Amino acid sequence: MEEHRPSTEAVNACLTDMYQITMCYAYWKAGRHETPAVFEMYFRKSPFKGQFTLLGGVREVLGLLQTYKFTEEQIRYLREQMPNADASFFDWMQNIDCSQVKVWSFHEGSVVFAREPLLRVEGPIAVCQLLETTLLCLVNYSSLVATNAARMRLAAGPDKVLVEMGLRRAQGPDGGLSASRYSHMGGFDSSSNVLAGLKFGVKISGTHAHAFVQSFSGIEDLQQQEVKAADGSTVNLVDKVMAYRKQLGISKANLGELAAFIAYCQAFPSAFLALVDTYDCLESGIPNFLCCALALIELGYFPIGIRLDSGDLAEMSKSARKLFREIEEKFSIPNFASRLNIVASNDISEDSLHELNDKGHEIDMFGIGTNLVTCQAQPALGCVYKLVAMGSLPRIKISHDLVKVSIPGSKRVFRLFDSTGSPRVDLMMTDDEVKHDGAPKVGEAITCCHPLDASKRISFTPAQVEDVLTCVWDGKILTLVENVDAIRDRAKRELQALPEEHKRRFDPQPYNVSISEKLFKMMHDLWTSEAPTHSSASSS
Amino acid sequence: MEEHRPSTEAVNACLTDMYQITMCYAYWKAGRHETPAVFEMYFRKSPFKGQFTLLGGVREVLGLLQTYKFTEEQIRYLREQMPNADASFFDWMQNIDCSQVKVWSFHEGSVVFAREPLLRVEGPIAVCQLLETTLLCLVNYSSLVATNAARMRLAAGPDKVLVEMGLRRAQGPDGGLSASRYSHMGGFDSSSNVLAGLKFGVKISGTHAHAFVQSFSGIEDLQQQEVKAADGSTVNLVDKVMAYRKQLGISKANLGELAAFIAYCQAFPSAFLALVDTYDCLESGIPNFLCCALALIELGYFPIGIRLDSGDLAEMSKSARKLFREIEEKFSIPNFASRLNIVASNDISEDSLHELNDKGHEIDMFGIGTNLVTCQAQPALGCVYKLVAMGSLPRIKISHDLVKVSIPGSKRVFRLFDSTGSPRVDLMMTDDEVKHDGAPKVGEAITCCHPLDASKRISFTPAQVEDVLTCVWDGKILTLVENVDAIRDRAKRELQALPEEHKRRFDPQPYNVSISEKLFKMMHDLWTSEAPTHSSASSS
Known part of the structure; x- marks a missing residue:
């Protein structure tokens, strides 16, 4: 298998917290x-007040595992940081790699839920410990922003075009790339x-910014007036545009803006999309766009549309579509109004998409930046990485805060589907239990227990069972390293299969994530035995 | 001058929005x-409901400018994206660099304010346009997180130790590094x-996590019982610790946790810091810590302290300090309670720092992750990059939203100080105005106008004038490339000099950012002439 590297040089053994080294x-x-x-x-709560998450970062994790190695320079640096440590420790560190580590994982792009293991990492404790921060760094943000994007897609609907444009507001270069x-x-x-x-x-896309419009003061800024028509002939575009300006009775629209639009048409006659709010959408931008659009159509092209970047986007999009319809009628151009795209791009968020829907907007494409990349509504997914077994002994992390109590033991996860093909329960069982009793069987009822509340348990008879944690790494990559489109397709497919009740905006219902009866018993026995006193562990 | 490169390979000419290429x-x-x-x-509003911002990213900007070049692979890719573009455009692109560009900038780490130019970029429009996204990407997040850190420092006070620990929750590897x-x-x-x-x-630091504690089940997990005392002799640490356990009458505390603490003491006898909330702080973690601490002191060391990672941090820190005082008295160890550090690290934010202050906490060090790196309270600084002049002509961006109207013209910024050495006004003047009339003079009154409100203007007589935009790039680097400590010192110095009224938590007062009378007149003349109609530009 060819070497698979992380997508950035920053992903290396030193991209970790110092306490991993001192613990090591x-x-x-x-x-x-x-x-x-x-x-x-695992994480304890899906983001954005939702009930699902898309898993990201697995491909990067594989790159990390395959290239994991402290360089000599890094070892030298760590030595300086720990001057009292035994020298032979660093000799040992120099030889660390992930050859003794095994990793089980959901497929990247899978729909995952709170409290279930997304990744399971087995191996020598020191190496597994060193990996913690880097793995969290690779999974946390990628899963968060993928989920944010998926929620915006649900809000916008399947037919709208969504363009990410957050680079300038992201956490630096790599934040933007992720x-x-x-x-x-x-x-x-x-x-x-x-x-x-x-x-x-x-896929990338882009047109122009306000600066392009501002850079033109008037028609005299155009050094050339021609454009090549679709039939190959050379035509004076300025004359055509000015004729439409006259015909439409336009006098107030800014002539610098018109010159900019003409220049853009000359560069991209078959892909004209105009940002129309530099001066005033209705008084200037849209009238100027229409003059150019009509001229381009006369020359055998069809413009792409307009972009709105300020103001009341719903109202403005409706006004624009109305103007397009008037032009369609006046000039008898079939489908003029419906073929033109209206792009909107000012501070769009999941909430504002829903608000625009409520107002009956006429927008075809959304450009979304800040709210998408910074995940403003919840800027961090709280994935944690907990020790669940030491040797063959299950380990638990106890807390007064019940939601922070970890589910002990090395686990497998089975996704149980109903007869319509919808996933209904994710059931965790320990490795040992599966070895002895086997996986859940199709057509056989199995008890699914809430991890914390003994009164919440159901019996479920799966019509289909999926063993969702795959061994993706065992000293080498054991899985296909998928490209972004394959991962994207999985996300789309799994989200479609997820019942509406878990996806809806208001009051989404938690998906059932359960543990087996045996795991429940083991967890609660361990909890009791590890707590310093019975009262302090159960009193809160 | 040696070559100065960006800190990550992701910072290159292609780290930009596609619309910069199409506009180009x-x-x-x-x-x-x-x-x-x-x-x-510039930005329109300081973040976090505050009235100041620290400028970050200048050093990275210099690295970008110095290495700016499209590679052959990148040109090939762009050609594929724009199949209808003239081939000779790409020949031209291949030769683009920043040799014709000049950049003026505030020094990195400077205190800066809303609406004033942080960077001024001059040169051929196409190249300056291409730089937009990359420059914004480098300045926006770095300034935001530096400001967030500075606000947390103000909240915590100058004597507390603040540790950043957000890597696992940042926007990927580079987000974490930034x-x-x-x-x-x-x-x-x-x-x-x-x-x-x-x-x-x-500087880096770290100790251990819950997993380290959980990985030990009992004293029998310790393969060795000895540690080297400060005097070089070998001593049985387990015996010493167990003797203190007995003496203190401790019975409930978790023995796995105690074993973990002993193991940590064996590794770091002179740097023992224990995470005490794996099972229960008061019932287990702190008693276990004390047994180890007393043993270490007997061996000639002094422990560093404890870390609290859950629960009511103010109350718990007070309880811990009280216990330390009791031990100080019981064992007559001078300054035992005051020398021990209490570290807190659970979801700390600027607000929670203020709350902890109000509660009279006993915390000495704060570990801050998520809220710091994601800037949860405001996850993006809205720096924008606007065309202000084309040739010698000033340009303006008009908007119905008054705050979005740009201040036209190539500008200089003068920071005017009062006689106590405090900065009081940042005054913008056009380059031309400064050339004709000179900079503001010490001891001479000058009129400072609000850019939008003609009624808000003051006369100020500066006791000191600083020309704050420096030419840092003119085809080559013209400034000292500073290291992080020099930049940090400037930030500290400038923040100290900033009057309290602009820094305080509640109702901070806006710092006076003004424009000269001539600039005011030029701006408003241009606004009137560019607006499509008088009514639409001034009606909102």
């Missing part, structure tokens, strides 16, 4: 660094980010 | 690509991020 030294010093351990990564890549995975159609196109094959 | 082609096609233009970068670097600039003492230490010289 303490494990080593205690002679426990090779003890087999199991860690699981945003573009995982927004695409979550259902966006294209990105403004050229480097994301080049690196990840995301 | 349209400029080129119109024969206007070489026309000299001036762009300015967060660490610019948090340090804003006043944090150290970071958990090892790679940030290695790359940027940020």
Whole structure:
């Protein structure tokens, strides 16, 4: 298998928290660094007040595992940071790799839920521990922004075109790249980010900004007046446009803006999209656009449309469509109004998409930046990475805060489907239980327990069972390294299969994530035995 | 001068929005690509409901300018994206660099305010346009997170130790690196991020996590019982610790946790810091810590302290300090309670720092992750990059939204100080005005006008005048490329000099950012002439 590398050089063994290194030294010093351990990564709550999450970052995780190695320079640096540590520790560190590590994972792009393991990492405790921060860094934001994108797609509807354009507001260069890549995975159609196109094959798109319009003061700024018509002939575009300006009785519209639009038509006669709010949409931008649009049509082209970047987008889009209809009628151009696209791009969010829907907007494409890439509504997914077994012993993390109590043991996850093909329960069982009793069987009832509330348990008879954690790494990559489109397709497919009640905007219902009866018993026995006193563990 | 490169390979000419490339082609096609233009970068509002911002990213900007070049692979990719564009456009693109560009900038780490140019970029319009997205990407997040860090420093007070630990929740690898670097600039003492230490010289720190504690089940997990005492002798640490356990009458505390603490002491006898909330702080973690702490002191060391990662941090820190005082008295160890550090690290934010202050906490160090790096309270700074002049003509961007109207003309900024050395007004004047009339003079009154409100103007007599925009690039770097500590020192110095009224938490007063009388007149004349009608420009 060819080497699969992370997409940025910043993903390397030193992209971790210092406490992983100090802990690693303490494990080593205690002679426990090779003890087999199991860690699981999970989150406690889906983001954006929702009930689902899309898993991102698996491909990057594989790149990390395959290239995992401290360089000599890095070892030197760590030595300086820990001047009192035994020298032979660093000799050992120099040889660390992931050859002894196994990783199970959901497929990237899968729909995942709170409390279930997204990744399970097994191997020598010191190495698994070192991986924690890097794995979280690769999964947390990618899953968050993919989920954000998917929610915006649900809000906009399947037929709208969604363009990610957040590079300038992202957390630096790589934050921007991750945003573009995982927004695409979550259902966006294209990105403004050229480097994301080049690196990840995301479709890119773009037209022009206000500065382009401002840079022209009047028609005299145009050094040439011609454009090549669709039939190859050379035509004076300025004359054509000015004739329409006269015919439409336009006098107030800004002539610098008109010159800019003409220049853009000369560069992209078959892809004319005009940003119409530099001076005033209705008084200037749209009238200027229409003069150019009519001229282009006369020359055998068809314009793409307009972009609105300020004001009341719903009202303005309706006004624009109405004007387009008037022109359609006046000039008898079939489908003029319906073929033109109205793009909107000012501070769009999931909420504003719903508001625009309520107002009956006429927008065909949305350009979304800040709210998408910064995930303003919830800017972090709280994935954690917890020790669940040490050797063959399950381990638990107890907390006064019940939601922070971890589910112990090395686990498998089975997705149970009903007879309509909808997923209904994700059931966790320990590895050992599956080895002894087997996986849940199609057509056989199985008890699914809430991990914390003994009174919440149901019996479910699956019509289909999917073993959702795959061993993707066992000293080498064991899975197909998928491209972004394959991952995007999975996300789309799984989201479609997810029942509406878990996806809807208001009061979405939690998907059933359960543990088996045996796991429930083991968890609660361990909880009791590890708590310092019975009262302090159960009193809150 | 040695070559100065960006800190990540992702910072290159293709890290831009596609519309910069399409606009660039349209400029080129119109024969206007070489026309000299001036762009300015500014924001409209300081973040976090505050009235100041720290400028970040200048060093990275210099790296971009110095290495700016489209590679052959990138040109090939762009050709594919624009199949109808003239081939000779790409020949021209291949030769683009920043040799014809000049950049003026505030020094990195400066305190800056809304509406004033942070950077001024002059040169051929096509190249300046291409730079827009990349410059914004480099300045926006870095300034935002530095400001966030500075606000947390103001909230925590000058004597607390602040540790950034947000890597796992940042926008991917580079988001995490930027967060660490610019948090340090804003006043944090150290970071958990090892790679940030290695790359940027940020001090790093770390101890251990819950997993380390959980990985031990009991004292029998310790393969060795000894530790080297400060005097070089070998001592049985387990015996010492168990003796204190007995002496203190501790029976309920978790023995796995105690074993973990002993193992950590064996690895770091002179740097023992224990995470005490894995099972229960008061019933287990702190008693276990105390047994180890007393043993270490007997061996000639002094422990660092404890870390609290859940629960009511103010109450728990007070309880812990009280216990420390009791031990100080019982064992007659001078300054035991005051020398021990209490570290807190659960979801700390600027607001929670203020709340903790109100509650009279006993915390010495804060570990801050999610709220710092994601800037949860406002996850984007809205820096924009606007065309302000084309050739020698000033340009304006008009909007119905008054705050979006740009201040036209290539500008200089003078910071005017009062006789106490406090900055009082940042005054913008056009380049031309300064050439004709000179800069503001010490001891001479000058009129400072609000850009939008003609009734708001004051006369100010500066005791000191600083010309704050420096030419940092003119085809080559013209300034010292500063390291992170120099930048951090400037930020600290300038923040100290800023009057309290602009820094306070509640109702901070806007700093006076004004324009000269001549600039006011020019701006409003241009506004009137560019608006499509008088009524539409002034009616809203």
